[in-house]
Amino acid sequence: xxxxxxxxxxxxxxxxxxWHLVTAALNVPExxxxxxxxxxxxxxxxxxxxxxxxxSVSSLFRVTVGFYLAVVTAIPMGLLIGRQRCLRxxxxxxxxxxxxxxxxxxxxxxLMWFGIGDKPAIFLIFLSSFxxxxxxxxxxxxxxxxxxxxxxxNFGLKGFKVYMKVILPAALPEIITxxxxxxxxxxxxxxxxxxxxxKSGLGYLIIDARNSLRMDMVVAGMVVIGTVGxxxxxxxxxxxxxxxxxxxxxxx
Amino acid sequence: xxxxxGAIFWLVVISLLRFTLPGASHHETRLKVGFxxxxxxxxxxxxxxxxxxxxxxxxxxxxxxxPDMIESVKGGELDAALIxxxxxxxxxxxxxxxxxxxLGHRNGTGxxxxxxxxxxxxxxxxxxxxxxxxxxxxxxxxxxxxxxxxHVDMQRVTRVELPPPDMPxxxxxxxxxxxxxxxPYATQARLMGVGTIFQKISSIWPGFISSILIVRxxxxxxxxxxMDSFIKGLYLQGxxxxxxxxxxxxxxxxxxxxxxxxxxxxxxEKEVSYRNILPKKEEFQAIGKKMVRYGxxxxxxxxxxxxxxx
Numbered sequence: 332x333x334x335x336x337x338x339x340x341x342x343x344x345x346x347x348x349x350w351h352l353v354t355a356a357l358n359v360p361e362x363x364x365x366x367x368x369x370x371x372x373x374x375x376x377x378x379x380x381x382x383x384x385x386x387s388v389s390s391l392f393r394v395t396v397g398f399y400l401a402v403v404t405a406i407p408m409g410l411l412i413g414r415q416r417c418l419r420x421x422x423x424x425x426x427x428x429x430x431x432x433x434x435x436x437x438x439x440x441x442l443m444w445f446g447i448g449d450k451p452a453i454f455l456i457f458l459s460s461f462x463x464x465x466x467x468x469x470x471x472x473x474x475x476x477x478x479x480x481x482x483x484x485n486f487g488l489k490g491f492k493v494y495m496k497v498i499l500p501a502a503l504p505e506i507i508t509x510x511x512x513x514x515x516x517x518x519x520x521x522x523x524x525x526x527x528x529x530k531s532g533l534g535y536l537i538i539d540a541r542n543s544l545r546m547d548m549v550v551a552g553m554v555v556i557g558t559v560g561x562x563x564x565x566x567x568x569x570x571x572x573x574x575x576x577x578x579x580x581x582x583x
Numbered sequence: 584x585x586x587x588x589g590a591i592f593w594l595v596v597i598s599l600l601r602f603t604l605p606g607a608s609h610h611e612t613r614l615k616v617g618f619x620x621x622x623x624x625x626x627x628x629x630x631x632x633x634x635x636x637x638x639x640x641x642x643x644x645x646x647x648x649x650p651d652m653i654e655s656v657k658g659g660e661l662d663a664a665l666i667x668x669x670x671x672x673x674x675x676x677x678x679x680x681x682x683x684x685x686l687g688h689r690n691g692t693g694x695x696x697x698x699x700x701x702x703x704x705x706x707x708x709x710x711x712x713x714x715x716x717x718x719x720x721x722x723x724x725x726x727x728x729x730x731x732x733x734h735v736d737m738q739r740v741t742r743v744e745l746p747p748p749d750m751p752x753x754x755x756x757x758x759x760x761x762x763x764x765x766x767p768y769a770t771q772a773r774l775m776g777v778g779t780i781f782q783k784i785s786s787i788w789p790g791f792i793s794s795i796l797i798v799r800x801x802x803x804x805x806x807x808x809x810m811d812s813f814i815k816g817l818y819l820q821g822x823x824x825x826x827x828x829x830x831x832x833x834x835x836x837x838x839x840x841x842x843x844x845x846x847x848x849x850x851x852e853k854e855v856s857y858r859n860i861l862p863k864k865e866e867f868q869a870i871g872k873k874m875v876r877y878g879x880x881x882x883x884x885x886x887x888x889x890x891x892x893x
Contacts, residue, residue: 362775392598439654442655443658447655539840543841570586
């Protein structure tokens with residue numbers, strides 16, 4: 332409780348202090364692991380010359396487009412697969428087969444098909460989110476209580492209406508959790524995706540810093556990626572507090 | 584509903600921000616040329632700085648690893664690239680439509696060993712781990728030739744592929760015992776105090792070729808005069824670098840984002856040479872033959888075809 336009241340600030344400060352003391356005491360050379368002060372200096376430098384803004388915007392843009400594309404295709408597909416037994420028989424093996432393949436394995440193809448720039452990165456993000464979302468959505472539909480479906484039937488709901496009025500709302504809480512997990516993965520993948528031929532983005536920032544032998548810049552890039560990741564996670568968490576989602580927690 | 588509206592709002596905002604960034608891409612008519620930050624590719628930054636034509640018509644695209652560049656050449660994303668000679672030869676073998684235009688530079692590759700755990704003769708490489716840039720490199724071929732000449736059991740030398748910028752720190756940490764690489768990454772270990780040069784490859788392979796300039800046939804067909812000025816422009820910079828090494832080092836360091844001291848050290852030692860960079864059939868055939876010998880190729884493609892221009 333005391334810790335919670337004091338807030339994040341002292342903890343961050345303590346970690347920074349520890350980091351400084353350990354690197355100083357062990358006399359770790361800067362090129363192996365930089366000190367917090369030089370990382371702060373690198374951050375300031377990136378903030379001033381606009382690199383921080385430019386690269387964060389590029390990364391966020393790619394994640395947004397790739398992730399949205401996955402959401403608008405994977406969720407309807409998952410709902411359908413969850414409902415239609417014959418679709419499930421046909422598509423499930425394919426989805427299950429493609430899902431465990433890391434999107435990074437697609438890098439060679441992405442580069443040849445989409446060249447360099449935004450497109451291959453967006454493609455990789457899409458892949459990283461699409462298959463898990465289909466699987467999660469399918470299973471959340473399969474988990475819907477049969478009572479709901481029977482009631483819907485008794486009220487004479489049919490076709491499209493069943494999806495909109497019963498299935499989607501019932502599956503929504505699990506889908507939101509899935510969104511949170513896949514967005515996290517997407518953010519993990521963007522950095523790796525941007526280490527291939529692009530000229531912007533936070534992944535590029537790290538690779539470029541590494542090639543210029545600037546370890547302080549590399550760690551500064553990591554700090555930015557972590558911070559943005561935290562913010563993204565917080566935003567999706569807000570979705571979990573929506574009334575149309577929160578009912579599932581009350582049920583328990 | 585609110586969540587959906589919020590999500591759409593975010594998409595609009597981030598797209599607007601993205602497309603107002605300077606350098607957001609529009610239709611590209613410039614020649615796209617791939618390069619890596621190594622002295623073997625110094626012709627390009629010098630040309631970008633000194634030649635009006637290059638500033639108007641050439642778009643350099645920086646890569647950090649060879650495989651990424653290979654895929655961009657294969658996919659047609661790049662019109663030209665500075666790329667390792669064995670990669671180019673194996674592309675020809677695979678039917679990728681490319682032609683050989685120029686060499687990047689000559690010499691400028693070193694075999695580096697750790698200063699803490701020194702290796703004094705070739706025989707001692709047995710049981711050691713040596714980093715190479717990629718197996719399709721003249722560096723790998725040079726290493727294998729050296730081991731073979733001194734009758735070292737090649738099976739007992741572990742070769743690992745590492746991106747050149749990682750090699751000095753891998754050597755410092757003891758992950759590898761030695762590495763063979765193009766400049767400036769050999770000199771870098773020396774300046775960092777973690778490695779010493781065991782052998783300059785120019786002493787066993789005079790006029791050593793690392794990277795070459797290749798151009799895609801379709802780009803050549805589309806605009807032959809542009810390509811012609813491009814190649815000639817690069818060639819002429821070689822002559823200028825020879826007379827203005829310090830200035831060239833400065834341009835390269837800025838363009839590559841590497842330390843000026845490092846590039847200057849490499850260039851002022853005058854081992855690397857930007858003279859005599861027209862490709863010769865015999866040299867490529869010799870590289871091809873060695874590739875076959877070390878299992879990197881099944882047969883040497885007819886080099887003549889790739890050197891003929893129109």
